[in-house]
Amino acid sequence: RLRSVLILIAIVAFTASCKSDHGPDQNTLLQIFAHRNLGIGYLEENRLNEAQKEFQALIKSVPDEAMPHANLGLAYLRNNDLTNAESELKQAIKVDPKDPDIRLIFAEVLSHAGRNKEALDQLRLGLQQTPKHLRSNYRAAQILLQEGNKANAAAIKNHLENVVSVMPSNLPARLQITEVFLEQNDTAAVKHQLEEIRRLVPGM
DSSP states (O other), X not given: OHHHHTOOOOOOTHHXXXXXXXXXXXXXXXXXXXXXXXXXXXXXXXXXXXXXXXXHHHHHHOTTOHHHHHHHHHHHHHTTOHHHHHHHHHHHHHHOTTOHHHHHHXXXXXXXXXXXXXXXXXXXXXXXXXXXXHHHHXXXXXXXXXXXXXXXXXXXXXXXXXXXXXXXXXHHHHHHHHHHHHHTTXXXXXXXXXXXXXXXXXXX
C-alpha cells in the first residue's frame, strides 16, 4: 500500500536556481536529478538500502529541501527503521510544515510505532492546510475505525465524506460510510449510499 500511495515524486526547486548566479552548475544539477530519480526508482523496486543511499546523497546536495528527507524517511519506514524514519520526517516537516503528503508519511511512521493519537494529530495538521486531501482523510478514518469508539462516528463520517466528495468511485469508503449511517439509523443517507454503490457495482 505504501508503495502505491506514499512514494512522493516531487519537482523540487532546483530548476529555479538555474536562473541564479548563485545556483548549482549544470553538472551539479544533473547529479541532483540523478540521485532523485535513482532513489525513487529504487524505492519503487523495493531496493531500500540503495534508495537510502541515493536520498542521503541528495540531501548532501540540497539539505534545505523537504522532499529528499521525506523520501528518505519513507525508505526507512519501509525498511522498518522507525527511529531514522521519524528523524527524517521531522526534518522534512521543519522545512515544509504545510505539505499534507509529508504529514501523511509521518503519520504512517507513528502508526507503525503504535502511536495512533500522534498519527491522527499529524493528519489533522495536514488537513488544516488541505481539508480535502484524499489519502489523509482516508487514513484518519481507518485509524479511528480501528479504535472502535462510537464517539468517533462524526469524525469518521466527516473524513469519509471528504473522500467520496473527491473520489466518488471509492467503493471501500462508501461501504464504510454506509455502516456509519446504519449505526446512526440515518435511513435516507443509507439509501443514498446504497444507490451510489449499486451504480458503481451494477447487479449488486
